[in-house]
Amino acid sequence: MAATQAPTRTVGAPTGTRPPADGNARAVRARRARTAGFHLTAGLLSLLWLLPIALVLVTSTRSFDDIAAHGMGSWPRSFTLANFGQAWNEGGQGHAMVNSLIVTVPTVLLSLLLASMAAFGLSRYDLPLRRTLLLVMLSGNLLPPQILLIPVSKLSEVIGIYDQLDALIGVQVGFGVGFYVFVLHGFMRAIPAEIQEAAVIDGAGPWQIYSRIILPLARPALAALSALSFTWIFNDLLWAITVLRTDSKMPITASLIGLQGQYVSLWNVIAAGSVIAAAPTVAVFLRFQRHFVAGLNLGAVK
Amino acid sequence: MTPFTTDRRNFLAGVGAVGAGALLSGCVTQTSSNSPTSQSSSGPVTLQSNLSSPQAKTALETLIAAYNKKGGSRAQLNTVASETFRTQLPTYLTSANPPDAYTWYPGSVAEAYAKQGLLLDLSDLWQGPDLSRYSAAMRDLCTSPSTGKKDFVPTDYYWWGFFYRKSNFAKWGVQEPTTWNEFLALCQTLKTKNVAPIGIGAGSGTAWVASAWFDYLNIRVNGATYHRELLAGKHSFNDPQVHKVFDYWGQALPFFDPNGTALAFQDATTSLLEGRTAMMLIGTFFADAAPKDALGDLDFFRFPVIDPKVPMAEEAPADGFFASSRTAHAAGVKDLLAYFATAEAQELYIKNSSGTVLPTHPDAKDNGTPLVVKGRKLIASAAQVTQFFNRDSSDALQPTADTALVHFLSKPKEVNSILTTWQRDAQQIWSK
Amino acid sequence: MAVLTMPRRRPGATRVPPLVLAFVLVPLLVEAAWVFWPALQGFYLAFTSWDGLAAPRSVGFGNFTTMVHDPVFRTALGNTVLWLLLFGGLSAALGLGAALLLQQERRGIGFYRAALFLPVVFSLVATALVWQGMYQPDGLINQVLRAVGLGGWQHAWLADQSTAFYAVIVPALWREIGYVMVLYLAGLKGIDPQLYEAARVDGASRWQQFRHVTLPQLSSVNAVVLSVIVIDSLRSFDVVWALTRGGPYHSSELLSTYMYSTAFQSLRLGYGSALAVVIFVLAFGVIATYLVRAFKEAS
Structure with missing residues (x-):
């Protein structure tokens, strides 16, 4: 089945190419900065997306007394698997x-x-x-x-x-x-x-x-x-x-x-x-x- | 793979039947009149229940188990979420092969079904050893005004009041009020203690609890008779009398918990028990959502007097069961409901639930806690008893109240337009 | 889109094998039994007054004239249009944005894509419960606001008529953007890289490349995105119903929630069915227009 999948193809800038051997330092730095910027943006976005899921996972392991006393959004002070x-x-x-x-x-x-x-x-x-x-x-x-x-x-x-x-x-x-x-x-x-x-x-x-x-x-x-x-x-x-x-x-x-x-x-x-x-x-x-x-x-x- | 093949075979057979079946017996709107004899009448009696809170559910399960142990006909309990139950009840009752018995409420809210002949006549049960001894008020409540038949078996009732934690009132050094002015003064004092004086849980799908405020204020200001007539469409929500109700409500409004319209009443219960709010107008069923160890610390006072000339009525809704007239197990259903009507069954239920309800059987003992003794006294001393907004009108009218009252809670200044809209929406239900 | 399956012949000249006819008719019949036939009954109900118990009473176009004078209907209609624009527009724009951001194969990209897509596989029931937790008065959103010193911004998000509508759109978007992103990712992957090279040779800026290469090449994906968004806008019923039930006082009321509460809470099933007819006409209008155009282009 896998053979029929379209092979992944890079679009746009060819990221795979290495910098020229003489090493244009500025280009490398710029590329690193762009990569860092990308990971920062994408990482934050992913974090934001996963936050509600994390909330549910954390809440599912808290005790009722903990939630009642401190609220849903508070830092967890208990851990139990009994809820499951x-x-x-x-x-x-x-x-x-x-x-x-x-x-x-x-x-x-x-x-x-x-x-x-x-x-x-x-x-x-x-x-x-x-x-x-x-x-x-x-x-x-x-x-x-x-x-x-x-x-x-x-x-x-x-x-x-x-x-x-x-x-x-x-x-x-x-x-x-x-x-x-x-x-x-x-x-x-x-x-x-x-x-x-x-x-x-x-x-x-x-x-x-x-x-x-x-x-x-x-x-x-x-x-x-x-x-x-x-x-x-x-x-x-x-x-x-x-x-x-x-x-x-x-x-x-x-x-x-x-x-x-x-x-x-x-x-x-x-x-x-x-x-x-x-x-x-x-x-x-x-x-x-x-x-x-x-x-x-x-x-x-x- | 077995489930798949069976399912597909059944399904394809079903599809084949569609052509013949659906086209011939046709219209969806017809309350299908297939004779119930076509189905087997040997199976167990099914009881469709909306009691989904943990304690009530367990209590009913225990009760059914006890009934099944006695031999005779067998019963099978089926608990569904109460919202699903409410939207599906008309479908259940009009289906050709309906569940046999249902948890529900007596009075107006069952009347629409009685009028259509969908409810099993239980008049002979009311001649029996238990129901014949029930109070006249209960008997009247379970008699359909349109058919004259008794079609309901009430098993318990409860009361509404301002519930609070004794330990918290002691800590704050405050007392129960009896008049409206004392009540407002109490709220004022509580506000200085850094607590939201009045809790309410009119959000997240339980907007209907706000109707308790409307009911009680209307009963205290205009009297229970006017209240009933209003809900029956004989007055307008735009009347000056109704405006007066909202004038009083407006006086208490600054003391409401600002989160009240964002919380379900169960979450508002948590707020009350945690001391974030001081008191809450609620029915005793809220205790089902409370940890049992907190029950001993709970107390209540009755809704304060506003106009001493108006007789003191109280909200004391009854709960119980009715049955479908299309049941194939009429004898079995009656046997089950007769069991529910006994003192023994009601005591068993109370023992296993949160125990804050009162049995309808004159001989049945309640759980005897000071709270329940006080509650019984409250209802016994009431000049009149009302049920609740939807129970005294219809389930269809309830959403109009929810919209109007929640609107009022956050925009009290718009009361004029709110009441005009309410009357218009209600008119559409009444004239339906 | 332009591939024609078989050479076109004179109409009527083709003999379709009976088996092929059966292949098409059996699924069609299944759908007819479970969808079209019930739908016809629903349409019939739209011209009646019915409480679900007694026999329905024919009222002609009465339900539709009532609608014209029904302020809640107007609110719901306005909100539905706003929902289509906001929910549709934002999920298309942000989905495309996310796809552009995450289109290159590089380290960690799989994780980012999975993170954005994950909510798509949650049921709306679970989604609604998750966000109910987020929006609780003492829930995560308010606690975070307090923690960062924006305590004044704390809100009863779902209970305030000025915020409820937007508070409900957020979870809907949370589920939708990942879906749209994946659609666009595949679309972007299908664009011939030579087109970009040609554009670069011509000295086109990145914006010009996007404007003149990417967007036109995505037009067929746009058709799918549009259908998906319109269909999902209608399905947004569950999440709105679970979070606000269209409240407080109709501020987040959509046609679908109004239809449901009219039919199943107020038991005005005739009027509810009439509202459903309006929803269908709206949805079908939008999509059919687009599809008919797409088909025309194809042939």
């Missing part, structure tokens, strides 16, 4: 985490399967109205989700899957697929037509072209979308509370809201809960960072 246990067990986050994964993994796979099929059809064949279809599918993603809440909960009831994780998978697939089609369409359209024409001459049908040629070529896009959609689906709250009503079925985000309702003033427990809820997506991000970064702008691939 409280959020995980009494707060019900352990169970909710399992639910989240049961929903997220099939949803990602199913969404991408369906989206790649549609994108293949729309981008590689001269379907009538294909632009309109693409726009219509994307427009589903533009609907304010709130307008769908009540109809969707009634719909899942009519089908008989209300309050089941299936309903959550269904609505997440339905709501997400439009955007994935749009992105994959952009990517697949860029695959040269000659490859497909050669396959047609060799007698390959649409299924072979889809599964043997286009899908493998679209792997970087699929990898990127998997990573992205994992975070989106994992982080959903609105759909979960719309089609589910049993606390033992709720995913981690709804459980975090429940945790907040349960421990409103216990900021340490809430912070621990937030850390737990964010851990899987952070892990996915750190593990698949390149896919995120390389593929995020697939819609704009030229």
Whole structure:
């Protein structure tokens, strides 16, 4: 998969070139100053960005008495890991985490399967109205989700899957697929037509072209979308509370809201809960960072 | 991989059903009338609960466990965050396969559901050995004015008052006030002690606690009858009487904690217990957010007298349960609710919760602390009892009050326009 | 953008294999079942008065005429436009700025990029909780202000009508800038370095290079950034709702929060649906205009 990643290319000033051997001292100093300036700016910016995260991490290890007496923003005077246990067990986050994964993994796979099929059809064949279809599918993603809440909960009831994780998978697939089609369409359209024409001459049908040629070529896009959609689906709250009503079925985000309702003033427990809820997506991000970064702008691939 | 394949199969089957199912049975707005017999009536009775604070949640869990141990029908508790619960309650009740029983409040706030025939008729339960002995006031509160049926089982009630820490009042050398002027003088004294005299937690999603101030001032200035009529839309929030309420509020406003509109009431509780604020007008449920060791140090005084000619009414909201009329387990639900109505169940609940509520059963013992004894006396001596802003009107009216009152707390000078806006917003709810 | 997948033929002459048709129709049907069909019902509700319990009552365009005279709607509409401009403009500008700053591969760059991107993977629930902690009266922001001697600037950030709107935009930006930055980073990477060399040979200054090479080359990325920003502006519902619920007294009210509170708190579901229709028309208007233009250019 890595081979299909665009090799990183430096843009602008060639930083790799060494200064001339006779050593223009002034140029070297200027370059060092620029480097220092860069690291100072970028470092401060990163620090600023990480500050809220650091606050949560610190808060999650403080005791309630410490926070109550000195305030959230004060220097910590206590250290405990008990909050994580409280959020995980009494707060019900352990169970909710399992639910989240049961929903997220099939949803990602199913969404991408369906989206790649549609994108293949729309981008590689001269379907009538294909632009309109693409726009219509994307427009589903533009609907304010709130307008769908009540109809969707009634719909899942009519089908008989209300309050089941299936309903959550269904609505997440339905709501997400439009955007994935749009992105994959952009990517697949860029695959040269000659490859497909050669396959047609060799007698390959649409299924072979889809599964043997286009899908493998679209792997970087699929990898990127998997990573992205994992975070989106994992982080959903609105759909979960719309089609589910049993606390033992709720995913981690709804459980975090429940945790907040349960421990409103216990900021340490809430912070621990937030850390737990964010851990899987952070892990996915750190593990698949390149896919995120390389593929995020697939819609704009030229 | 197993979960995936099953899920996908079910899902695809579901999608197939959409074409037939959704199109035929069609409209979303129809409160689906599938007969509940289509579902199995053998499963446990489900109880949907919004009691999500740690102590109340545990207490209810213990209660359900005790009930299940008795044999007979089984019950299953389902606790969801109270905000989720509130927004989803209409969906629950109108669904074809609803949860069986719910935590909720009696009175106006349940009436909209009763009117639509969504609540299970519990009149026969009220003939039973326990509920038949409940006070007449409770019985009336649980009878729907539109259907004449009793559809609610109250299990406990509590009171509102100015809570404070005894040790702090002793430290500052101050006493409980009884009249409005004494109250203002107390605030003045406290201010010199470098403490915010009046705490409130009307921010972060608990803006509704500000309504307690409006309720009490209106009850003390204009009386409980006027208050109820106002909430029912028979008067205008623009009336001179209402303006008078805000005149009094304005006198106390300089003594409010400036952080009060930025904190949830639970965080305001922390401020009170830490001595950053001196007292807070709140219901006893706030103790659920307090460490148990602080409970012994808490005391309260009743909202001071403003006009001695006005009979002293108190806010004493009741909590309890109702059930869905579409339940497939009518007998099981009634059995569960009948258990909740017993003295034994109520005492068990009180023992495991923060213990600051009063049981509705005449024989049930409260936890007997001086605080609770005092609270019981307060309600017993009240000329009339009100519930709370939303409970005496509707949940739909509550957001209009939240907007108006929080606005007033930070911009008291704009009271005229605030009340005009409030009346306009309320009118939209009443005429809905 | 100009690659055409297949040579264009006379319309109607192409025979599309049935399997390909199924490939397109199955996802379309799934979306239709879960999105379009519910949406149609939502649109229908927009022309009714409904409390979620009794049968809805048709009111024609009543909800839309009510809107015209509804001052909260006007506030929410104004705030939404301001949100689009501020949130959209700032995340585009700062995202591009961060991308330009961090575009060169050099030591430590991975860390900086990861730091800026990290908030993107947080759920809005977690984000809101984090920032609620930051904005607490005794939270980090106020404590830092006090520590550096700016105690007078301390604020109840979320509870003050003059600051709430901006206080809510900050966490939204915190999540968005990293995302936009990554989009632009990839866009910058795709620019042919020879273009810069040619510009340098012509004696173009850095600003001129940016103005005449970078910006035009990023135009296709801009389209994506625009769609992402508009979609995310609508999704900003969660973070606003969690932090202020549109308050205090509607000062941070967006159309999406107003829609939600009208529908689910005041139980005016008909009016709430009408508000949702307005949101949809706005979003679709912005994006469709852009997409249609992009498609035209492509063909």
